[in-house]
Amino acid sequence: MATKKICLFLPKSEMEKPVIYHLVKDYDLVINIFRAKITAEEEGYLVIDVNGTEENIEKAMEYMRDSNVILNETNRGLQRDPDKCVHCGNCLSHCPTKALHIEDQRTRKIEFKEDLCIECLACVRNCPFGACYSIF
Amino acid sequence: MKNHTVFPHSMKTYEEINKKIEARKAVVLTADEIIDYVEKKGLDAAAKEVDVVTTATFGPMCSSGCFINFGHSKPKIRMSEAWIEDVLVYTGIAAVDAYLGATQLRHNDPANMYYPGDFTYGGGHVIEELVAGKKLQLFALSYGTDEYPLRELRTYFTINDLNQVIMVNPRNCYQNYNVAINCSERPIYTYLGYLKPGMKNLTYCSAGQLSPLLNDPFYETIGIGTKVWLAGAQGHVYGEGTQHCPNVERGENGVPMEGGGTLALTANMKEMIPGYVRGVSLKGYGISLALGIGIPIPVLNPDILKRTTVWDRDIYAPVIDYSLDYPQRNSHIVCRMSYEELKKNEVIINNKVVEVSSLSSYSKALEIAEIVKDDIKKGDFLLSKPIKRLPVEQGINSLVVRKKN
Numbered sequence A: 001m002a003t004k005k006i007c008l009f010l011p012k013s014e015m016e017k018p019v020i021y022h023l024v025k026d027y028d029l030v031i032n033i034f035r036a037k038i039t040a041e042e043e044g045y046l047v048i049d050v051n052g053t054e055e056n057i058e059k060a061m062e063y064m065r066d067s068n069v070i071l072n073e074t075n076r077g078l079q080r081d082p083d084k085c086v087h088c089g090n091c092l093s094h095c096p097t098k099a100l101h102i103e104d105q106r107t108r109k110i111e112f113k114e115d116l117c118i119e120c121l122a123c124v125r126n127c128p129f130g131a132c133y134s135i136f
Numbered sequence B: 001m002k003n004h005t006v007f008p009h010s011m012k013t014y015e016e017i018n019k020k021i022e023a024r025k026a027v028v029l030t031a032d033e034i035i036d037y038v039e040k041k042g043l044d045a046a047a048k049e050v051d052v053v054t055t056a057t058f059g060p061m062c063s064s065g066c067f068i069n070f071g072h073s074k075p076k077i078r079m080s081e082a083w084i085e086d087v088l089v090y091t092g093i094a095a096v097d098a099y100l101g102a103t104q105l106r107h108n109d110p111a112n113m114y115y116p117g118d119f120t121y122g123g124g125h126v127i128e129e130l131v132a133g134k135k136l137q138l139f140a141l142s143y144g145t146d147e148y149p150l151r152e153l154r155t156y157f158t159i160n161d162l163n164q165v166i167m168v169n170p171r172n173c174y175q176n177y178n179v180a181i182n183c184s185e186r187p188i189y190t191y192l193g194y195l196k197p198g199m200k201n202l203t204y205c206s207a208g209q210l211s212p213l214l215n216d217p218f219y220e221t222i223g224i225g226t227k228v229w230l231a232g233a234q235g236h237v238y239g240e241g242t243q244h245c246p247n248v249e250r251g252e253n254g255v256p257m258e259g260g261g262t263l264a265l266t267a268n269m270k271e272m273i274p275g276y277v278r279g280v281s282l283k284g285y286g287i288s289l290a291l292g293i294g295i296p297i298p299v300l301n302p303d304i305l306k307r308t309t310v311w312d313r314d315i316y317a318p319v320i321d322y323s324l325d326y327p328q329r330n331s332h333i334v335c336r337m338s339y340e341e342l343k344k345n346e347v348i349i350n351n352k353v354v355e356v357s358s359l360s361s362y363s364k365a366l367e368i369a370e371i372v373k374d375d376i377k378k379g380d381f382l383l384s385k386p387i388k389r390l391p392v393e394q395g396i397n398s399l400v401v402r403k404k405n
Helices: A019-027 A054-066 A122-126 B014-022 B033-041 B043-049 B123-131 B302-308 B362-377
Strands: A002-010 A030-038 A044-052 A078-080 A100-102 A110-112 A132-134 B028-030 B052-060 B065-069 B081-084 B087-089 B097-101 B136-141 B152-157 B164-172 B179-181 B188-190 B193-195 B201-204 B227-230 B233-240 B263-268 B277-282 B286-298 B316-321 B335-338 B346-349 B352-358
Touching: A002 A054, A019 A030, A019 A044, A019 A054, A044 A054, A078 A122, A122 A132, A122 B193, B028 B033, B028 B362, B033 B043, B033 B302, B043 B302, B052 B302, B052 B362, B065 B123, B087 B097, B097 B123, B123 B136, B123 B277, B123 B286, B164 B233, B164 B286, B179 B193, B193 B201, B227 B263, B227 B362, B286 B302, B286 B362
Parallel strands: B028 B052, B179 B316, B201 B352
Antiparallel strands: A002 A044, A030 A044, A078 A132, A100 A110, B052 B286, B065 B097, B065 B164, B081 B087, B081 B136, B136 B152, B164 B263, B179 B201, B188 B193, B227 B233, B227 B286, B233 B263, B277 B286, B316 B335, B346 B352
């Protein structure tokens, strides 16, 4: 069994498709939704964890590509611009999972461990330098 | 503290150190490196050997801004009001001179009307974009005079089009700073960030053992006229900073345990490096400007060197309740905490776990201390002897709200 975090973009043409239903029903995947913004007549975004066999996950990815669902390359709806980050450390007490953290106590640079990010967007609300942002 | 008005006795002189710098033979260490170095070599031997210790800081400094001269349009205008990218600049000086302040909001920013406001763009961001070489819009109005007939002007310019852009910051480099916490039951938004209710987090803002005035607590080498590295430009201290207050509680090492001294700095903005001049948006508070500053300390004698070996463990800051005591100017402090403790992920206050944030970038400060060190080693940055010492004995006034009679 494997878990994969993916960020889906549903163009307006695909908004009617029950994508999650198919992931569960046809590929036997367990879905955990971090964040979703799906509004009728508009574009939609979904950030999810899929859990299942590697084979089924691969097939599900194939299904989504075939149905014009765009898989975000970084698999994240939350982005961090390393050029904008000044490593002040304001995010540290706001990130609940310690995805944003300091590894080297001497240089005190802020590192971002993507796997731990649950996309709560606390960093987006709190970064004084606009280094963290959401793609939707 | 004694009322020193003279400079300390020297074992080495500024002239001697500058000669070594020019010959590219100066021994330079950062305030971070010097701690272990003196420990290993011993104070007297190290004082003979080391010529300069570089200090630095990077953080929001609200009392910053720049004087601009736009040059004259044809026909000429005597600007009575002007905006750069819709951010108001002060034009109550000569015809095409203006002062752009770091905390100025953009025209029509709703501020805290829909609390907490986002404050996405303001003076600090205009300054950042100027240094980054971006093309910006100028809009100016005037009442018109015989020799300055133009009454309205809209144009686009970059920093290269301007005659002068001189950063003039009335207060930078606070010697030490408050640690902000929220003891109330409601969330608050401050210039030290979002503070969760019930003391769940705190924010400090100092480079600690790297910070300039913590390494020269009695202003023995950093004075009026001292050359500084201001965001990449070679500038200088032009005066004591506003609210400069050396009469504060100090530790046994002489290091202030609260605000203390401040510096007024100036430098040519055309020589600045983009990454060290950054606009800051603080939700619910407003706009500021983060600056990178480096100040070299000449090792004139062993005492001066000793003070640069101060480390985070021996520098204390006051933890203050920003929901009540700070706004009400109460003197109460929650506790004092060393920067060593603050640099852990969490601290314990009143048996509660408190998560730690910082608004000062130690990483950038370290980067700057290294740059200044390299510049001095290459012979590109000479030191200057201050022309006047900063006040070492001085308090601070409060604003009294009184009736006219």
